[in-house]
Amino acid sequence: MILELTALALLTCSSRIHEGWGFLCDTYSDFSMTVWGLFCSLVVGYFLGCVPYLLLDFLKIPFFEKYKVQMTRYPSKANLEKCCLNLFVLFFFVMLPMIAFSYPLFKSIGVSREAPLPSAFTVILQVLFFFLVEDFGNYWLHRWLHTSWAYKNIHFVHHEYSAPFALAATYAHPLEVVILGIPTFAGPVVVGPHLFTLWVWLMMRQYEAVDIHSGYEFPWNLNCFLSFYGGTEHHDYHHYLYSGNYASIFTWCDAIYGTNLSYKMRKYSRDC
Numbered sequence: 001m002i003l004e005l006t007a008l009a010l011l012t013c014s015s016r017i018h019e020g021w022g023f024l025c026d027t028y029s030d031f032s033m034t035v036w037g038l039f040c041s042l043v044v045g046y047f048l049g050c051v052p053y054l055l056l057d058f059l060k061i062p063f064f065e066k067y068k069v070q071m072t073r074y075p076s077k078a079n080l081e082k083c084c085l086n087l088f089v090l091f092f093f094v095m096l097p098m099i100a101f102s103y104p105l106f107k108s109i110g111v112s113r114e115a116p117l118p119s120a121f122t123v124i125l126q127v128l129f130f131f132l133v134e135d136f137g138n139y140w141l142h143r144w145l146h147t148s149w150a151y152k153n154i155h156f157v158h159h160e161y162s163a164p165f166a167l168a169a170t171y172a173h174p175l176e177v178v179i180l181g182i183p184t185f186a187g188p189v190v191v192g193p194h195l196f197t198l199w200v201w202l203m204m205r206q207y208e209a210v211d212i213h214s215g216y217e218f219p220w221n222l223n224c225f226l227s228f229y230g231g232t233e234h235h236d237y238h239h240y241l242y243s244g245n246y247a248s249i250f251t252w253c254d255a256i257y258g259t260n261l262s263y264k265m266r267k268y269s270r271d272c
């Protein structure tokens with residue numbers, strides 16, 4: 001009975017998505033759906049992801065404090081205001097123009113909104129591939145951002161907060177946003193996905209950035225079930241010590257290149 005109900009729910013959901021997509025294609029131009037659609041995916045993934053953590057930081061409920069990686073270190077009102085201003089500039093004056101200017105590129109690699117929509121399997125497989133490419137590219141670019149010149153001139157902005165919070169996930173110098181956009185779009189450039197898949201990818205990527213900057217390590221976080229997923233504590237450590245744990249998504253790059261040794265020693269000594 002449960003299986004039948006689940007199958008029915010999935011079928012209804014899938015047909016609703018197809019109907020909704022058809023409506024959008026009939027109403028909006030290809031340019032609008034690509035540029036504004038991708039921009040909205042970024043915004044939705046980011047701000048919906050932030051809402052629960054913002055509430056927790058705002059309410060400071062004692063029960064949840066034990067889940068905070070850096071206990072008692074909450075963002076101040078001034079931190080949040082400064083962050084919002086930076087995000088407004090980044091989203092509207094850096095990311096939106098980047099997406100708009102990339103429209104011919106999306107077309108040239110075969111990004112299309114035409115029916116039929118890709119299957120759930122294709123979307124999942126391609127998004128997983130994008131995460132792998134993103135993680136590897138981001139790891140090396142992040143290491144470069146920690147070289148003397150790049151840190152002093154670009155990356156220092158992202159490290160302004162040694163105790164990260166959800167809203168600060170993309171808090172960065174505009175140049176950093178442009179540089180780290182390369183691995184985000186490298187996977188799609190190789191694959192040439194459907195526009196719908198690209199929407200899903202950008203939303204998931206934004207949500208993942210919020211997740212690792214949330215400052216909360218809950219027992220239901222993905223890294224508790226998948227040991228190769230970095231998660232909050234992994235990236236929190238990077239902000240706390242300004243070095244090590246350079247990867248943004250998975251743990252294997254730091255393990256292969258030995259940049260997680262101090263984190264592992266610290267974790268081992270704390271757990272013993």
Ligand SMILES: [Zn+2]
Nearest residue numbers: 142146155238
């Ligand atoms: Zn860094």
Ligand SMILES: [Zn+2]
Nearest residue numbers: 158213235239
């Ligand atoms: Zn960070």
